Amino acid sequence: MPHIEIDGRTIEVAPGTTIMEAAGALGIYIPFFCYHPKLSVAANCRMCLVDVEKAPKPLPACATPVADGMKIATSSRKAKTAQQGVLEFLLINHPLDCPICDQGGECPLQDITMGFANPHSHYTEEKRVVEDKDIGPLITTEMTRCIQCTRCVRFGQEIGGIMELGATGRGEHMSIGTYVAKAVRSELSGNMIDLCPVGALTSKPFRYKARSWELKHTPGLCPHCSTGCNTDVHSLGREVLRVLPRANQAVNEDWICDKGRYAYTGLQAEDRVTQPLLRVDGVWREVSWVEALDAALSGLEQVVTRHGAERLAGFISAQSSNEELFLFQALLRGLGSPHVDHRLRQRDFRADVAMPIYPALNMALEELEREPVVLLCHAFPRHQQPLTNHRLRKSVLQGGKVIAVDSLRQDFNYPVTQLVADVGTDATLYAALCDQLSGASEKRTAAADLADVASILLAADNPLILIGSALLHHPQAAVMIAQIETLAELAGGRVGWLADEANSAGAWLSGCVPHRLPGGHAAHTAGLPADALWDADLRGFVLLGIEPSVDAMRGAAALTALQQAQFVLSIAQFAGEARQYADVILPMAAFAEGAGSFINNEGRLQSFRAAIRTPGEVRPAWKILRVLGDGLKLPGFHFNALSEVTAAWQRDIGEYAQDVPPFHAFPALEPVPAPKLADALYRLGDWPIYRGDPLVRRAVPLAQPAMARMHPDQFKALDLRGDVVEISSHSGEVTLPLILDARIPMGAIWVPLGYSETAALGAAYAACSVRTATRPVAAARA
Amino acid sequence: MLSEKSLAEIARERTKYPSDQARSALLAALRIAQEEHGYLSEALMDYVADLLGLPAIQVYEVATFYTMYDLKPVGRHKLCVCGSVSCFLNGSDAVLAHLSDRLGVGLGETTADGVFTLQEVECLGACKDAPMMQVDDRYYENLTPESLDALLAQLRGGSDDVR
Amino acid sequence: MFVNGVTLRNRGLPDSHRLSVYTGTGGYTALRKVLLDPMAPDQIIGEMKKSALRGRGGAGFPTGLKWSFMPKGVTGTKYLLCNADEGEPGTCKDRDIMRYEPHRLIEGMIVGAYAMGASTGYIFIRGEFVEPIRIVEAALEEAYAKGYLGENILGTGFSFDLHVYRGAGAYICGEETALMEALEGKKGQPRFKPPFPASYGLYGRPTTINNVETFASVPDIIAKGGEWFLNLGKPNNGGTKIFSVTGQVQKPGNYEVPMGLPFKDLLEMAGGLRPGRRLKAVIPGGTSTAMVAGATMMEVTMDYDAISKAGSALGAGSVIVMDDSVCIVKTVERIARFYMHESCGQCTPCREGMGWLWRVMHRLENGQGREEDLQLLLDVGARIEGRTICALADGGVAPVVSSIRLFREEYEYHIQHKRCLIRMGAV
Numbered sequence A: 001m002p003h004i005e006i007d008g009r010t011i012e013v014a015p016g017t018t019i020m021e022a023a024g025a026l027g028i029y030i031p032f033f034c035y036h037p038k039l040s041v042a043a044n045c046r047m048c049l050v051d052v053e054k055a056p057k058p059l060p061a062c063a064t065p066v067a068d069g070m071k072i073a074t075s076s077r078k079a080k081t082a083q084q085g086v087l088e089f090l091l092i093n094h095p096l097d098c099p100i101c102d103q104g105g106e107c108p109l110q111d112i113t114m115g116f117a118n119p120h121s122h123y124t125e126e127k128r129v130v131e132d133k134d135i136g137p138l139i140t141t142e143m144t145r146c147i148q149c150t151r152c153v154r155f156g157q158e159i160g161g162i163m164e165l166g167a168t169g170r171g172e173h174m175s176i177g178t179y180v181a182k183a184v185r186s187e188l189s190g191n192m193i194d195l196c197p198v199g200a201l202t203s204k205p206f207r208y209k210a211r212s213w214e215l216k217h218t219p220g221l222c223p224h225c226s227t228g229c230n231t232d233v234h235s236l237g238r239e240v241l242r243v244l245p246r247a248n249q250a251v252n253e254d255w256i257c258d259k260g261r262y263a264y265t266g267l268q269a270e271d272r273v274t275q276p277l278l279r280v281d282g283v284w285r286e287v288s289w290v291e292a293l294d295a296a297l298s299g300l301e302q303v304v305t306r307h308g309a310e311r312l313a314g315f316i317s318a319q320s321s322n323e324e325l326f327l328f329q330a331l332l333r334g335l336g337s338p339h340v341d342h343r344l345r346q347r348d349f350r351a352d353v354a355m356p357i358y359p360a361l362n363m364a365l366e367e368l369e370r371e372p373v374v375l376l377c378h379a380f381p382r383h384q385q386p387l388t389n390h391r392l393r394k395s396v397l398q399g400g401k402v403i404a405v406d407s408l409r410q411d412f413n414y415p416v417t418q419l420v421a422d423v424g425t426d427a428t429l430y431a432a433l434c435d436q437l438s439g440a441s442e443k444r445t446a447a448a449d450l451a452d453v454a455s456i457l458l459a460a461d462n463p464l465i466l467i468g469s470a471l472l473h474h475p476q477a478a479v480m481i482a483q484i485e486t487l488a489e490l491a492g493g494r495v496g497w498l499a500d501e502a503n504s505a506g507a508w509l510s511g512c513v514p515h516r517l518p519g520g521h522a523a524h525t526a527g528l529p530a531d532a533l534w535d536a537d538l539r540g541f542v543l544l545g546i547e548p549s550v551d552a553m554r555g556a557a558a559l560t561a562l563q564q565a566q567f568v569l570s571i572a573q574f575a576g577e578a579r580q581y582a583d584v585i586l587p588m589a590a591f592a593e594g595a596g597s598f599i600n601n602e603g604r605l606q607s608f609r610a611a612i613r614t615p616g617e618v619r620p621a622w623k624i625l626r627v628l629g630d631g632l633k634l635p636g637f638h639f640n641a642l643s644e645v646t647a648a649w650q651r652d653i654g655e656y657a658q659d660v661p662p663f664h665a666f667p668a669l670e671p672v673p674a675p676k677l678a679d680a681l682y683r684l685g686d687w688p689i690y691r692g693d694p695l696v697r698r699a700v701p702l703a704q705p706a707m708a709r710m711h712p713d714q715f716k717a718l719d720l721r722g723d724v725v726e727i728s729s730h731s732g733e734v735t736l737p738l739i740l741d742a743r744i745p746m747g748a749i750w751v752p753l754g755y756s757e758t759a760a761l762g763a764a765y766a767a768c769s770v771r772t773a774t775r776p777v778a779a780a781r782a
Numbered sequence B: 001m002l003s004e005k006s007l008a009e010i011a012r013e014r015t016k017y018p019s020d021q022a023r024s025a026l027l028a029a030l031r032i033a034q035e036e037h038g039y040l041s042e043a044l045m046d047y048v049a050d051l052l053g054l055p056a057i058q059v060y061e062v063a064t065f066y067t068m069y070d071l072k073p074v075g076r077h078k079l080c081v082c083g084s085v086s087c088f089l090n091g092s093d094a095v096l097a098h099l100s101d102r103l104g105v106g107l108g109e110t111t112a113d114g115v116f117t118l119q120e121v122e123c124l125g126a127c128k129d130a131p132m133m134q135v136d137d138r139y140y141e142n143l144t145p146e147s148l149d150a151l152l153a154q155l156r157g158g159s160d161d162v163r
Numbered sequence C: 001m002f003v004n005g006v007t008l009r010n011r012g013l014p015d016s017h018r019l020s021v022y023t024g025t026g027g028y029t030a031l032r033k034v035l036l037d038p039m040a041p042d043q044i045i046g047e048m049k050k051s052a053l054r055g056r057g058g059a060g061f062p063t064g065l066k067w068s069f070m071p072k073g074v075t076g077t078k079y080l081l082c083n084a085d086e087g088e089p090g091t092c093k094d095r096d097i098m099r100y101e102p103h104r105l106i107e108g109m110i111v112g113a114y115a116m117g118a119s120t121g122y123i124f125i126r127g128e129f130v131e132p133i134r135i136v137e138a139a140l141e142e143a144y145a146k147g148y149l150g151e152n153i154l155g156t157g158f159s160f161d162l163h164v165y166r167g168a169g170a171y172i173c174g175e176e177t178a179l180m181e182a183l184e185g186k187k188g189q190p191r192f193k194p195p196f197p198a199s200y201g202l203y204g205r206p207t208t209i210n211n212v213e214t215f216a217s218v219p220d221i222i223a224k225g226g227e228w229f230l231n232l233g234k235p236n237n238g239g240t241k242i243f244s245v246t247g248q249v250q251k252p253g254n255y256e257v258p259m260g261l262p263f264k265d266l267l268e269m270a271g272g273l274r275p276g277r278r279l280k281a282v283i284p285g286g287t288s289t290a291m292v293a294g295a296t297m298m299e300v301t302m303d304y305d306a307i308s309k310a311g312s313a314l315g316a317g318s319v320i321v322m323d324d325s326v327c328i329v330k331t332v333e334r335i336a337r338f339y340m341h342e343s344c345g346q347c348t349p350c351r352e353g354m355g356w357l358w359r360v361m362h363r364l365e366n367g368q369g370r371e372e373d374l375q376l377l378l379d380v381g382a383r384i385e386g387r388t389i390c391a392l393a394d395g396g397v398a399p400v401v402s403s404i405r406l407f408r409e410e411y412e413y414h415i416q417h418k419r420c421l422i423r424m425g426a427v
Ligand SMILES: Cc1cc2nc3c(=O)[nH]c(=O)nc-3n(C[C@H](O)[C@H](O)[C@H](O)COP(=O)(O)O)c2cc1C
Pocket: C054, C055, C056, C057, C058, C059, C060, C061, C063, C066, C083, C084, C085, C086, C087, C088, C171, C172, C173, C174, C175, C176, C177, C209, C210, C211, C212, C214, C215, C390, C391, C392
C-alpha cells in the first residue's frame, strides 16, 4: 500500500487511488470542475493541477494515481500558478453574468473564482457566444456559460444510459448540446443540471424564480416510486421552487429522476383545493371546516345506519404516509366497513392470502448492483423505479445479466434479454418457462429463446427473480405469481417484489388491504378489494389522495360507481375529478406540505418533514382523519401530535423484517381464460412514467400527450390510415393519436392508463377494436 | 438512403474491426455516405447512426469534429488551398487571391454555377511541393497562376475525371 | 555519403511501389529471416535496441525500448498501429514512403507484429492522402496474395491481419491516443496517460504505435543488423533520417541522410537559399518545435541531441527554412492559426489559449499591437505549457515564444509602426 504525503500530511492508500481521492480522505480540498466521483475521469478542465515532487509539470489530481513515496503540494506556488492560469482561461470566454444567472450563489465557477483567481484578467479580445438550442421543457441552456467540462455528456453516456447531449465541433468551437433542436427525454435528465458546475444547464421550471441563497432547504422524501429517493426540497415562502437529490449512497446515490424532480410543478395546478367544498343542491360551495366536517360525518353515519357498514368502502393512495394509512383503515374499520384498499390498479386478488406481509425487495438496493442474474417478471423499472433500475444497469455494465418477461418489448437502457408473450399468453409463458426449467418440455424447438433463458437461470447460482407492478395489474396475476413461486424453486432462485408505489409497503403493513390488519394480522372479516366493489352497488365511499377514474384499472366503472353512490367523501389535494361525484371535498396537504414516514422497497423506514406551510385551509391528512375519527366517537383517535400517531402505528405493526418470505401458501388457482380475440385486438396498457399519481399528472413540464401504439405491420394489416385511431372496447370508445412502434406485439394495441382521455376504454388486457378515426388529428387531440 | 453499393462498402469496412466494434466503421460510413450524397444532411447522419446502432449525437460529434465532412452542400469541385507555413512561405496567399479573383468567390463560398467551392485548409502533408492544393481526391502541387488557370479550365471543361 | 539509402532507397525506380520491385531489391528478406531462420522475438527487439532507432513520429522515443514494453503472455488480441497521419506543417515524408515504398512499411509492421505478438494492425492514414491510401491498399492486397499477411504467414503458424484506416481531417489524430479514439469511431481526443497504450490501447488492449518512417526502417535493421544501422548515424541517434526541407530553399524535398549531418550540408543539398538571400531562421522539426536563428543553425548538426542543445527539437525532421524576405510575425501568426484550428478542444488551456495566442498575433500583424502584448503572449504561453493532456498545446506555444525571444525587435516594430518591417512577396 503506497504511503504518500500531501501538504506535509502522510496517508496510506490503496494502490490505484488518485491524488484527488487521497486528498479527499485527508480533507484537503483541491479545486476541480470536470471531476465527479460517479463519472469517468476526463481530466480535461485542468483545474485540479497540483505540484508533485520530481514531476516536471503540474499533474491533474483527478487522474493521477499515487505512487509510493509521492510528495504532493496542493497549494505551493507551482500549483497555485497552474490553477490560477487555468481559471483565467476558463473565464476569458465566460460571460460573467452572475447577477442574472440562476446558478449564482451555488456555482463552483463563482466560488473557485473567489477563492483562487488572479483578480485581473488580461483578456481584451472578443468573447465567444454560443448559440442555444431548445432541448425541451425541463432544462434551460445558456451555452455561452459552458466551460466544456463534459460532465453532462458523460452522465448521459455512463449513468443515464441514453446519450442525448454531446460535445460537437472542435477546439474553441466545441460546444455541448443536442446539435439539432431535440427534447432531452431521459428520465434522469435533470441530474445534468446538478452536475453542471456553471449556469449552462439550469432548471427550466425554476428559471428566474429565486436566487439560490434565498431558498429554504428541507430534507424530503420522494413520493413517486418505491425506491424512496432522498430529496432536498427548496422553497421560498409558501412555494416549493425546486426539488434536488439529497445524496444517500444506500438509496438514490447522488441522483433523482425527473418524476421526483419536477412533479412539484403540479402543485400549481388550477384545481388545487385550498378550502373545504360542499355540494349543496348540485352546486359546489366553499365552506368552513366546521360545516364541511359536519356534512362529512353525517354523510358517513347515514350510509352506515341506512345501508350498513358493508356498503361503505375506503380507498387510499399508496403515496400516503404510514400514519395516514394507519388512521384511514382505523376509520373505516371503526365504522364497521371491512373494505379498505390501496390497490386500485389491480384486477386479480386470488393470491391475496399467499402474499407476503408487504411487497419487499428482500435485499438492499445496493446489493442489486452486484446481482449476476436477474429475471424481471413484467417489470419495467426504468420507468417505474428509475433509480432502482440504475442499480440493475450497473450490474449489467459489470457483466451481470438481466432477463425480462413481459407482454411487450420494453425500452431498457442497458442490454436485456427479452421474452415477449404472444398476446394473451403471459401466464402460459411463465408455465412454459417452468417446463423448460424442469425439463418437462420435450419441444425445446418451440422457442429457442425460452431454452436460452432457462439455461441462463439454471446455470446461475441463486438468480434473483423480481416481480414487477405490471404483473400485479394483470388479470392473471395470481396464476403468474404462483408460477413464479414454482419457477423460483426450479431455478434455485430468490424472489423479490418491485413494489408498485412509494409506500405500497407501508400500505400493506398498516392494514390498508381488505384482508389484513396492521402488522399483517388477518382481518376478522375480510373485505373486498377495490376492483370487486365497483360493481357491488356500494352506497358510500371515502377516498384519500386518489382519482379513481384514472388511478383505477377500470376507471370508467369506478367513475360510474362513485357517481351512483349516495355519499362520497373525498379527501384530496385536487378537486378536478372529485367534483364529478363527491359530496364533500376536504382539502389535504400535498407534497412537501406535510410530515410522515414511508417504507421503501427495501423495507427502509424513512420520514420527512413539511417544507412549506399548507396553503389556504388545507390540513394534513392525518389531522383530518383524526378529527373525523373523533367526530364519529371512534376509540383511539385522541392524538395531539403526529409523533403520537407514529408511536401508535409502530406499536400496532410491531417489528417488521426487511427480509420477508415472498409467499405464503397458494390456494388452488384456475387460469382466467384470455379474452377471445377473433378479429379483435388485445389492448395492452399500463401507467406511463409521468401518469402514476395526481401530482405528477399535473406537472406541466413533464406532460406527454396520450397516444396509442401499434406495430407498423399491424397497422398495415388492419389497413389503417393517418395518425389518429378510434378504439372501442365493451366499456367504451376513445380517439387517440397513434404511434407506430415495433416494440408492440402483433395482435395488440397499447393504450396508456392514467389519462382521462383513455379512461372510457376500461381495463387493459381486454379485447378492443381499432379503426381509422373519422375526426381530424387536432380535434382528436383537443 | 444509401445505395446497395455504398451499403456493401460499409459492410466491408465493418469486417476490418472486431464484431462488437461497429463504431469503428463510423468515419468510413460517413465518408461513403458523403460521397454518395455530396454532403451530410441531418437525415443522412441519423440514417448512419441507425445503420451502426449508435446514438445520433455520437454521429454528429464525429461529423462536426473532422474537417473532411461537409455539413452543407458544396460545389462539384472543392478547391482546398493549403495555407500552412511551408505553402504560406511559398505564396499560398497569392494562390488564394488568384482563385478568388478568377472564380469571383470568397473563402468558403461556392460559385454561382455550383461548380467550385473555394476553401483554405491547414497542412496537407505535401510541404515540399508548395504551394499546393487538393481538388477532390487529388493533390496539385507547385502551383503557379498559369497552372491554376489551366486546371480551372480543365475542370470546367466538363472532364470531371481529372484522375 | 549514404543518401536515400534506407526508407527511400527505391524511390527512383519505376513502379517502386510494386511488390515485385520491392522483392527484387531484397524486400521481405527480413521477414523471411525472422520467421524462417527463425529469430526469437526478444532477439528482434534486441537488434532494434542496438540500432538506436528513435521514433520518427516526433518524440524520438527509442523504438526497441518501446517494443519491449508490450506485455508478454497476455491472452486476447494485441494491436500494432502505424501512425500515417502526417499533419504537422512542414512534414511530408511519410507520404513519400507510402507512395514509393509501401512494402517496406508493411514488412516493418509484420516483423514488429511478430516481435510483439500482435495479431491485428491498422495503418492510420490521414484521409486527404487518397493516393497513398490507394497505393498502400493495393500493396496490402499483394502482400496477402503472397502469404506475407493473413493466416499462417509463410507456413509458420504466425498470423497477422493488417488494414488501412482512413482519417477524416484532424491533425490531432497524429497524437497516438487520439488516433486510437478515432480508430474506435470517436472524435480524436487524446486520452490521459497513464494508462499507456502498451497496457491500455486500442479497444483497451495492449497496443504499440509507431510512425511510418520508423516501421520502414525496420526491414534493413533486421536484414543488416542493428549495429549496421547504428553506425550509419551516431550513438544514441542511429541510422539515417528523412529531412523534409521546405520553405525558402531552391530544391525543397525529402533528403534521407545520416544522423548528425551538419545543417549547412543539408541546406546545400536542398539547393541552398535563393540568390542574394540570407538565412534568417529555421524551424528544425516541424512547427511544434522552437524556431532557431539562422546563424545558430549553421553551426548545428542534424540529430536529436544537437538540435535539442540548440534549444529546439528534431521532431519529425521537418526543416522549415526562412530567409530574410520573411516577416516573422506574419509567419508565426499563420502557425498560431494552425494550432487554434487543430486543438481538439478538451483541455481548457489549449481550447482557450490557442485562440487567445492567435488573436493577439493577428492584432499585432494587423498593426493593432500594444506595448503589453509581447509580455502577454509570453504569459499566456507560460500558462498553457505543460498543463494539458497532450503535447499539441506545447507545440503551439513553442513557435510564438521562441520567435519573440529571437526576433523581439521585429515584433516591436509591428507594434510601434503598425505595420510590417518586411513586405512579403507573391507567388
Ligand atoms: C499533436 C501531435 C501530433 C502528432 N502527429 C503525429 C503524426 O502525424 N505522425 C506521427 O507519426 N506521430 C505524430 N505524433 C507523435 C505520436 O504521438 C507518437 O509519438 C508517434 O506516433 C510514435 O511513433 P514513433 O515512436 O515511431 O515516433 C504526434 C504527437 C502529437 C502530440
